[in-house]
Amino acid sequence: MFSASRSLASKATCLKATPLPVGRSLTRGLITRAKAELAVAAPPSRLATCQRISLGNRAPSIPSSSKTQVRTLATPVRSNHYAKLTPADVGEFCKMLSGPSSVLTTIQPEGADPSFRTVDPSELDTFNHDWMNKYHGKSQLVLKPKTTEEVSKIMRYCNEKNLAVVPQGGNTGLVGGGVPVFDEVIVTLAGLNKIRSFDEVAGTLVCDAGCVLEALDNHVAEKGYMMPLDLGAKGSCHIGGNVATNAGGLRYLRYGSLHGNVLGLEVVLPDGRILENLSTLRKDNTGFDLKQLFIGSEGTIGLITGVSIITPRRSSAMNVAVFALETYEDVQKVFTQVKTHCGEILSAFEFFDQESFDVVQKHATAHVRDPFEARHPFYVLIETSGSNKDHDDEKLQVLLEDLMESGLISDGVLAQDETQVQALWSLRESVPEAAGKMGKVFKYDLSMPVSKMYDLVRDMRKRFEDHSIYSRDFDQGKPVGAVCGYGHIGDGNLHINIVANSYDPEVEKVIEPFIYEWTSNVKGSISAEHGLGLMKAQKIGYSKDPTSIEFMKKIKDLFDPKKILNPYKYIQV
Amino acid sequence: MRPSLVNQIRVLVPIKRTIDYAVKVRPAKDGKSIETAGVKMSMNPFDEIAVEEAVRLREKYKEAITKITVVSVGPPKSADVIRTALAMGADDGIIVEVPEKTFADPLEPLGISKILQEVVKKAAEEEEVDLIIMGKQAIDDDASQTGQMLAGLLNWPQATYASKLEFLDDKPTKGSVAQVTREIDGGLGIVKTKLPFILTTDLRLNEPRYASLPNIMKAKKKPMKKYTLKDLGLEEGAKPRLETLKVEEPPKRQGGAKVADVDELISKLQEAGRI
Numbered sequence: 001m002f003s004a005s006r007s008l009a010s011k012a013t014c015l016k017a018t019p020l021p022v023g024r025s026l027t028r029g030l031i032t033r034a035k036a037e038l039a040v041a042a043p044p045s046r047l048a049t050c051q052r053i054s055l056g057n058r059a060p061s062i063p064s065s066s067k068t069q070v071r072t073l074a075t076p077v078r079s080n081h082y083a084k085l086t087p088a089d090v091g092e093f094c095k096m097l098s099g100p101s102s103v104l105t106t107i108q109p110e111g112a113d114p115s116f117r118t119v120d121p122s123e124l125d126t127f128n129h130d131w132m133n134k135y136h137g138k139s140q141l142v143l144k145p146k147t148t149e150e151v152s153k154i155m156r157y158c159n160e161k162n163l164a165v166v167p168q169g170g171n172t173g174l175v176g177g178g179v180p181v182f183d184e185v186i187v188t189l190a191g192l193n194k195i196r197s198f199d200e201v202a203g204t205l206v207c208d209a210g211c212v213l214e215a216l217d218n219h220v221a222e223k224g225y226m227m228p229l230d231l232g233a234k235g236s237c238h239i240g241g242n243v244a245t246n247a248g249g250l251r252y253l254r255y256g257s258l259h260g261n262v263l264g265l266e267v268v269l270p271d272g273r274i275l276e277n278l279s280t281l282r283k284d285n286t287g288f289d290l291k292q293l294f295i296g297s298e299g300t301i302g303l304i305t306g307v308s309i310i311t312p313r314r315s316s317a318m319n320v321a322v323f324a325l326e327t328y329e330d331v332q333k334v335f336t337q338v339k340t341h342c343g344e345i346l347s348a349f350e351f352f353d354q355e356s357f358d359v360v361q362k363h364a365t366a367h368v369r370d371p372f373e374a375r376h377p378f379y380v381l382i383e384t385s386g387s388n389k390d391h392d393d394e395k396l397q398v399l400l401e402d403l404m405e406s407g408l409i410s411d412g413v414l415a416q417d418e419t420q421v422q423a424l425w426s427l428r429e430s431v432p433e434a435a436g437k438m439g440k441v442f443k444y445d446l447s448m449p450v451s452k453m454y455d456l457v458r459d460m461r462k463r464f465e466d467h468s469i470y471s472r473d474f475d476q477g478k479p480v481g482a483v484c485g486y487g488h489i490g491d492g493n494l495h496i497n498i499v500a501n502s503y504d505p506e507v508e509k510v511i512e513p514f515i516y517e518w519t520s521n522v523k524g525s526i527s528a529e530h531g532l533g534l535m536k537a538q539k540i541g542y543s544k545d546p547t548s549i550e551f552m553k554k555i556k557d558l559f560d561p562k563k564i565l566n567p568y569k570y571i572q573v
Numbered sequence: 574m575r576p577s578l579v580n581q582i583r584v585l586v587p588i589k590r591t592i593d594y595a596v597k598v599r600p601a602k603d604g605k606s607i608e609t610a611g612v613k614m615s616m617n618p619f620d621e622i623a624v625e626e627a628v629r630l631r632e633k634y635k636e637a638i639t640k641i642t643v644v645s646v647g648p649p650k651s652a653d654v655i656r657t658a659l660a661m662g663a664d665d666g667i668i669v670e671v672p673e674k675t676f677a678d679p680l681e682p683l684g685i686s687k688i689l690q691e692v693v694k695k696a697a698e699e700e701e702v703d704l705i706i707m708g709k710q711a712i713d714d715d716a717s718q719t720g721q722m723l724a725g726l727l728n729w730p731q732a733t734y735a736s737k738l739e740f741l742d743d744k745p746t747k748g749s750v751a752q753v754t755r756e757i758d759g760g761l762g763i764v765k766t767k768l769p770f771i772l773t774t775d776l777r778l779n780e781p782r783y784a785s786l787p788n789i790m791k792a793k794k795k796p797m798k799k800y801t802l803k804d805l806g807l808e809e810g811a812k813p814r815l816e817t818l819k820v821e822e823p824p825k826r827q828g829g830a831k832v833a834d835v836d837e838l839i840s841k842l843q844e845a846g847r848i
Contacts, residue, residue, distance in 0.1 A: 316611050321786075371783045400786050413783035416657045417615035418595030420783060 076537075076568040078182040082164040085141055085183065086110075089161065093143055096153045102191065104142040127186045130179045131172050131233075132441065134503060135534060137180030139166070146191040148266060148274060148305040154187055155303065156272030164567050167299035169241025170212065172233035174443055175533030177298050178241065181568045189240050192305055195219055204263060204280040206308045209240025225311040228255035232429045240304040246296030248529035250429075253490040254347040254385070255312055258295050265291045266306030270560040278308045293555065298531050299566045301559035315347075315385035317392045320421045323403065323412040324376035328454040330408045331378050335450070335489065337408065338382055341399035345392055348383035349490035353457065355472075356431045356484035359499070362473075364434040368426050371413040380409075380489075381428050431486050435497040439474070439481055442498040442508065444515055448524030453494040456518055457485035460496060460511070467510050479507050493528040516542045537572040549573060580746040581639035582703045582768065584627045585696065586663065587689055588620035588645050590654045591713045600820045606679075607713065607820060616654040619708025621661075622774040625781040626738060627706050628662035637745050640664050640700065644692050646685055648673045652797065659792035660784035666797040667692060669805065682718035684811035689719070690726045691805040702769065703747055709734050709773040720773035730770040736761070736777040 083089075087110035094103055094112035103109070104124060109116050121140075128137040145151045158165050164184040171178050180186060192208035195216070199205075200223050207216060214234040217227040229242060231249035241247075243265065246258050255261065264279035277291055294302050325331055331351055338346060354377050360368055386392040396414070403409045415421040435441045446456070461483050464470030474481035482499040496515070500507045516526050520542040527536050527543075540549060552571055556563070592598055593613040601608040616624075624643065631638040643658040644667040645651040655666035669688055671680065680688075693702050710717035724731035732738075737754035745751075748768055755762045756775045784792075802808045832838045842848045 316613075323786075369780065371785075401790065404786055404790060409786075412786035414786065414789060416621075416660075416784050417618075418593045418613060419618070422595070424783075 076181060076572070079567065081162065082184075082564070082567070083162045085163065085185065089157075089163065090141060092157060093141070093154065096157070097143065097150055098146055102144045102146065102150075104144070106140045124186075127168060127171065127188065128179055130174075130176055132174065132436065132443070134440075135176035135179050135181075137166070137186075138183050139180040139186045140183055142186040142188060144188050144191040148192070148268060151187065151189075151192075151268045151303055151305050152272045152274050154185075154272075155268050155270060158185065158564055159271045159562060162562060162564065164564050166566055167244070167303045169210070169238035169244070170233065170236040172237045173241070173245065173533060174445070174530045175527070175535040177245070177531055177533030177566070177569055181534060184567065187303065189238060189303070189305065192240075196306070198223065199280065202280070202282075203311045203313070204308060205311050206264075206278060206280060206306065207239060209243070209266075209304045209307055210238050211240075213237050213239055213242060220311050221314055224314050226314040228261040228310065228312055229258065232432065239307050239309070243295055243304055243307055244297060244299050245531045246529070248488065248491065248493065250348050250350065250488070252488060252529075253349055258309075259292060261310050262291060262295055262307060263310055264308035265294055265304055267291075267294050267302040267304050269302050270562065270565045274305075275302065278306050280308050282310070296531070298533060298570050300570045301556060301565065303565075313387075315387060317384075317386045317389035318347075318421065319384045319392060319396055320415045320424050321382050321396070321400070321412055322371060322424050322427065323380045323382075323409040324372050325378040325380060325409055326376065328378060331380055331454075331489065332450060334380055334403065334408050337402060337406070338399060341402065342382075342384050342392075342395050345384040345386040345395060346382065346490075347385040348381065348488075350381045350428050350487070351489040352379050352381075352428055352431060352486035353377065353454075353484065354379075355482055356486045356497075357427070358472075359438055359482050359484055360427060360430045360434045362434070363438040364426075364430040365437065366426070366430070368423065368430055371424070371427075372411050374411075376410055379427070381424060383425075428486065431484060432495075432497060435482065435484055435499050439499040439501050440503045442500060442503075442511055443530075444496045444498075444511075445487075445528050445530040446494050446496070446515075446519045446524055446526060447492055447528035448494065448519060448522045450489060450492050452522050452524075453487070453489065453492070454485060456494065456515070457483065457496060459518065460498070460515065463510060463514060464498075469507065469510065474501055479504055491528075513542075519543075532570050534569045537569050540571055541573055582630075582634075582637055582745060582747060582749075583639050583696075583700050584630065584641045584704045584706060585693065585702045586620070586623050586627050586641065586643045586658065587685075587705070587707045587719070588624065588643050588654055588658055589617040589708070589711045589713075590614050590645060590647050590651045591617045591711055594618050594712055600822060604819055604821065605817050614650070614653070616657055617708050617711045617713075619710060619712070619774050619776070620654075621708075621781040622776070622778050623706040623708050623772075624658045624661050624663060625779045626772075626774060628782070629779060630738075631662070634740070634745055642667060642696065642702075644669065644689065646680060646688050647671060655797060656792055657784055659795045660789045661782060662788065663795075665795055667696075667800065668797065669800045669802070671802060679714065679813065680811055681813050681815060682714075682716045682722055684807075684813060685719050686722035686726055687810050688802070688805060688807055689723050691807060692800070693727065695800070695805070701747075704768060705729075705771045707771070707773055709775050717773075720771050724771045727769075727771075730766040731773070732764050732766055732770060733773040734775040735772050736775050738772060738778070741765075 085107060087107055090105050090107045090109040091111035094109045094116045097103060100115045103116055104119055106118050106121050108118050124142055127142045128139055143154055145154060166180045166184045166186050168178045168186050168188040189210040192210040194208045195211060196206040203225050205220060213227060216239060220226060229247055229249045230251045231247060243258055243262055264277050266278045267275040269275055294304060335349060354375055357379060361370060384392055384396060415424050464480050469478050470480040471478045479500050480498060484497040487493050487495040498511060516539055519526050525543045526539050532540060593615045596613050599608045627641045631641060641663045642665050643655055643663045645655050646669040649670055651668055655668060659666055696702050707720050720733060721731055732753035734756045735753045736756050739752050740749055741752060742749045750765055750767050752765050802811055832841060
């Protein structure tokens with residue numbers, strides 16, 4: 001989703017999850033506290049009911065002139081089932097961990113070594129706030145264990161004391177799944193960052209969950225391999241988080257899902273037990289494949305502490321081309337042509353529309369040059385990766401000639417060196433970052449038949465126009481300034497970024513539930529790759545049937561009967 | 574009135590196929606050169622800027638520029654970078670082929686300059702060259718000598734490290750005066766010179782264009798000549814005179830350490846023998 005600058009040619013800045021200035025959490029805090037006082041303590045099994053009732057206690061909507069906009073549609077209530085942290089608790093945690101650098105807290109620990117000190121609440125902000133600065137938790141304690149044993153001790157204690165826990169990786173998630181909703185204890189896996197082993201023949205990598213994806217990619221690159229996934233957040237995201245969210249990314253088309261690439265996991269269960277399944281075997285049909293449950297479980301049934309993953313060979317020949325097209329129908333036809341001529345070497349097929357392109361041109365941090373003379377309604381980026389440059393070049397030549405003659409594309413460029421490859425990729429990878437700089441982004445990630453994808457974007461724009469709340473670039477003072485449609489068209493995955501001037505509940509009402517119902521009607525998924533987190537915790541019904549949901553909840557109860565792991569999220573129906 | 578062919582300007586752009594700028598280089602196993610097997614190669618970035626400048630000259634001065642010829646000295650694969658240049662807008666290419674093995678013992682700037690001098694002579698049989706635009710240096714050896722040596726051999730003026738090129742005439746012809754802004758240590762220096770001269774490009778001269786698909790298609794039909802060192806009579810003359818003894822990586826960066834106060838800083842510096 002985010003993407004790194006050199007003197008010779010501008011490259012899109014690798015977007016780190018840099019903390020944005022705080023300031024917005026105050027109003028939200030006041031409202032949630034008010035609601036907590038109103039809420040009635042509910043036993044765990046009726047948690048869901050409690051929250052359904054609480055939706056009615058919605059906070060009064062704030063006038064849009066106010067600077068701090070609060071998203072009130074899906075705000076849960078802090079459950080009294082969870083204990084509140086005491087100084088004694090913090091002291092116990094300090095004793096379990098290796099030193100002061102493993103504990104960040106605003107509560108003075110009791111009974112611990114005096115070297116453990118408190119910090120200013122603002123030091124917890126990077127852990128309490130998500131990358132988009134949309135979700136603001138109020139945790140008073142961040143724990144940074146350095147070993148799986150330490151994680152296990154933490155969970156055992158929390159399980160005993162009914163302390164809610166939020167596992168956190170790189171905190172680059174887009175649905176608020178990695179930050180607390182209230183005062184849950186944050187357990188960050190950043191301290192578990194060692195590469196355990198790499199088999200150069202088989203290409204299997206075993207590493208700690210807190211390893212940053214880009215660091216892993218660089219490490220295996222030296223041996224001629226690559227990580228099977230790639231996303232804009234690679235400079236900050238952790239492989240553990242990737243696995244917990246079943247991240248997709250730009251190379252999904254070629255290398256497939258983490259469900260296929262992960263060979264084994266080491267997981268700490270909510271009661272502290274360690275599930276040791278860090279196998280490097282490619283094939284193992286002995287019993288239920290439990291690791292599949294944890295992949296995509298978003299930290300609700302276990303904390304992933306170790307990952308064993310297969311890495312494909314890094315290709316020596318890579319080509320990137322960007323095409324300009326006039327219609328969405330042409331985009332689909334080009335997809336077919338590309339698969340015909342280069343299907344076996346195709347490693348990415350992305351599309352983005354003119355509005356996305358404009359937003360990048362105007363707002364991206366690192367300027368990304370327009371390769372074309374004019375703007376076009378649609379752009380497609382293709383990447384091919386193969387073992388033989390001459391063969392790939394030839395296949396590409398045939399494809400390009402075919403596309404030019406057929407008239408399906410209006411224009412196109414082909415990268416001539418690595419620097420140009422990165423520059424062309426940044427046209428696509430900068431879209432989320434540029435949107436984030438332009439305003440507050442309502443981000444949706446949907447899966448549906450490819451032929452329907454752009455109909456949704458058009459219908460969304462029309463809906464905004466019908467409500468008179470949309471004009472390009474905020475030029476008429478209307479709240480919505482851009483509706484960007486882009487995504488992994490090769491995987492049937494559309495990203496819609498709606499850029500508003502604030503997280504205005506009135507704007508959200510126009511988008512939801514319209515966008516979910518629309519997706520549901522075409523039997524699509526309301527979350528293709530971003531996951532459910534907090535944002536879509538109540539939306540699973542749009543894409544899954546009641547029996548499936550019932551069994552998912554049973555699985556949660558089985559692993560986490562006390563519901564201490566990542567509460568209020570994932571499946572709250 | 575259109576300038577006659579006799580007065581038009583022909584541009585020659587020497588380009589080099591080097592290891593791609595973005596690649597992390599490693600010493601080869603013999604410890605005497607850089608590993609190039611399986612490594613991505615592309616046009617030297619400063620030469621890309623040179624090609625771009627030539628194409629922009631044509632876009633600005635139109636018929637005043639008659640021909641843009643690119644030339645590369647290297648193994649057969651150098652044809653790749655020539656094709657890229659043709660796709661950017663050059664008209665024809667010349668490759669002076671040297672066998673792959675010789676490429677591993679690289680030809681030196683003096684050798685290259687002599688080769689280019691012969692190429693200029695051969696090109697003049699068809700049409701004289703008036704302006705040579707080339708990169709200020711290659712990113713593999715960073716020698717920054719070829720342009721200057723070639724100027725010496727041809728006895729032409731040179732304007733090096735150029736960040737701006739302009740002709741004082743609206744319709745420049747042979748013998749026109751050009752004004753070149755150079756990047757120098759203290760800032761910028763401005764020189765004026767008459768055609769023919771050699772220009773070497775610096776980073777800020779321009780931003781090279783992408784190769785567009787229509788131009789890539791057109792480039793396939795553009796002519797490419799091939800010469801060998803024998804054709805140019807330089808089998809002996811272009812031989813390298815320097816022998817590389819060793820190529821090694823720089824020492825790995827040691828971790829730093831924090832000191833508590835000035836006294837500790839002083840004692841650490843003394844320990845390291847720095848003061």
